[in-house]
Amino acid sequence: MSDITRMASVAALMGDPARANILTALMDGRALTAKELAFAGRVTPQTASGHLARLTDAGLLAAEKQGRHRYFRLASPLVGQMLESVMAVAGPEPRPPSTWRGGEALRTARTCYDHLAGRLGVALADSLTKAGHVALSADGGEVTERGHAFLSDFGAEPAAGKRVFCRPCLDWSERRPHIAGRLGAALAARCLELGWIARQRDSRAVTITPAGADGFAGTFGIRLEH
Amino acid sequence: MSDITRMASVAALMGDPARANILTALMDGRALTAKELAFAGRVTPQTASGHLARLTDAGLLAAEKQGRHRYFRLASPLVGQMLESVMAVAGPEPRPPSTWRGGEALRTARTCYDHLAGRLGVALADSLTKAGHVALSADGGEVTERGHAFLSDFGAEPAAGKRVFCRPCLDWSERRPHIAGRLGAALAARCLELGWIARQRDSRAVTITPAGADGFAGTFGIRLEH
DNA sequence: CCCACCCTTCGGCCGCCGCCGAACTGTCCC
DNA sequence: GGGACAGTTCGGCGGCGGCCGAAGGGTGGG
CATH class of the missing domain: 1.10.10.10 (Winged helix-like DNA-binding domain superfamily/Winged helix DNA-binding domain)
Incomplete structure (x- = not known):
């Protein structure tokens, strides 16, 4: 075959x-x-x-x-x-025409495997790139010196392992990359730990809590309307 | 949906x-x-x-x-x-372990109907344009006075006929124009006649012979590393 | 032991779709 | 105009595969 x-x-x-x-x-x-x-x-x-x-x-x-x-x-x-x-x-x-809330929620923020995707995931990637903390290319990504310090401060400690550390993952709803790999997983885990986001039952969508709205704005300069 | x-x-x-x-x-x-x-x-x-x-x-x-x-x-x-x-x-x-380089060969030089395309075809068009022998516009082409003499010297004598004499043809691998029409056919025929290129069986790819490498370099200033 | 439940296998129905032969349109060349 | 050729449309055939009802293990709980 x-x-x-x-x-x-x-x-x-x-x-x-x-x-x-x-x-x-x-x-x-x-x-x-x-x-x-x-x-x-x-x-x-x-x-x-x-x-x-x-x-x-x-x-x-x-x-x-x-x-x-x-x-x-x-x-x-x-x-x-x-x-x-x-x-x-x-x-x-x-x-x-349609304003199906579920689809909208999925586009705002969702998990992709174990990292964040949707508008939130893309905004995070944008913020980290703009601040010079990570550099994403077509098929790979790196964390800068300053980036390591920043992420450590934030409390995102990627687990050790053979899995790729940081890579871009094309977001299907936004058509722009978000961050995957061990780093992506650590970011998502830390956001969850801080109570900035909450998983929903029976859905990949995640909701941004009030604390999350403040946190994402303060730490990353991210404001998602609505 | x-x-x-x-x-x-x-x-x-x-x-x-x-x-x-x-x-x-x-x-x-x-x-x-x-x-x-x-x-x-x-x-x-x-x-x-x-x-x-x-x-x-x-x-x-x-x-x-x-x-x-x-x-x-x-x-x-x-x-x-x-x-x-x-x-x-x-x-x-x-x-x-197969060494099927067909795709690469096609990109280097191939026939497009009866004229040359690929890197070689585009390089030919570039060379003739640069030397002021032909002028290619979006949807037509002309041969200059000097160009006629040059091509005649080279031995490319387009056949008579109603078919369009010279027109640009967008090259799909290079995304830039090469020369089609009766002139393109004559160029290809002459190169074949001189033994500069050789057709292959069951493929649109053509190979550049050692004589061709010299000829294209001497007459047109074309050097394709391959 | 018996029942409830999760999951699987079997058999048959039915519709979708991939395939080709034939015929038609459009373009090019002479 | 005539011939050749690229591409498309139409119609009919055939089979793959998705679907469900019914029935058959395997596991857990009372």
Whole structure:
């Protein structure tokens, strides 16, 4: 099987609405049960089971058994990046008529795997770049000397590990990069710890708390209207 | 239509083998004709035409009409990035050590119908323009008095006929014009006659012979590191 | 042990879509 | 005008695959 054929298989897996919904439901890195994913995909459990088997076989999902549940999560961050890149091409929804709050909330701030995305994520990346704390290029990123001090002050201490430290990740709703990698994860974790943002149940959207509004404005000069 | 549904549509477009082959054939940024893409997709022209229409409608491809041909290219670099990210997930391919340099060869020098294109074709047009032998504008070209003498000396004698004598033709790999029309054909024919270039079987690529390297350098001041 | 529940497998239905042959349009060249 | 060729449209065929109902393990709790 040529690599193009394999690419087509992977793309075809993403190309079914039920599976696309399943995959995006897992984009924040959480693991969900088969039944939850059936709901996410708007299909019956039997149908979802088939989809999940195919996605797991193809290496897009990883499954873990726990009691009588089976938890599924994205097999690797690569899969999340792939989904984001497809969304970037598919483009943000043409705005005009609908004002679905959920979509709007997702565009304002959400988690992307384990880091921040949406307007907030992009604004953070912009702020850090403008202040000369990080430098993002097309396919890599670096933290400056001053940046290390600043981030340490802020309390964002990236975990040790082999994972890439800092990289740009194209934001599908904003079409501009936000910060991923260990640094991105540390930033998100620190914001959560400070109570600046709060995760929501059953959604990748995060809300900015009143304390967060002050904090983001004071520390990063970020003001998101509304 | 939701974001996810649109993502699924885009993914589904990538998910068909014929379309996947078509898209990857365009990944180097060149523009190809519908027929060439039909061959790339291993389908008949009718089938390819349908695929191309769908890909264009979805905004993955951009089409440009030129004479009786229609050239298709990726609509934006974002599309190429998406394809690469899917390939990255589809994954570590067991790649036998092949040295297929066809793509690179095509970019260096190739035929475009009956004239020269690629780096060589563009360099020729540049050289002739710079020396004041031809003048290319947006949609036409002329040969100067001195140019006629020069080309006659060189041995490029355009055939008689109704076909347009000299016109610029946008080079898809270089994105700058090369020379088409009867003059372009005559130049290519003369270079072939002199043994400066050699056509290859089953490919639009042409190779520059050692004699050609000397000739292009001496007569036109062209040196292509390759 | 029995039941409840999660998940999977099986079988059959149905619709979508990829494919091609044939025919038509438009362009180029002579 | 005539011939050749690029590209498209139309119509019909065939198969892949998504969907669900029903039934079959496997696990946990009473």
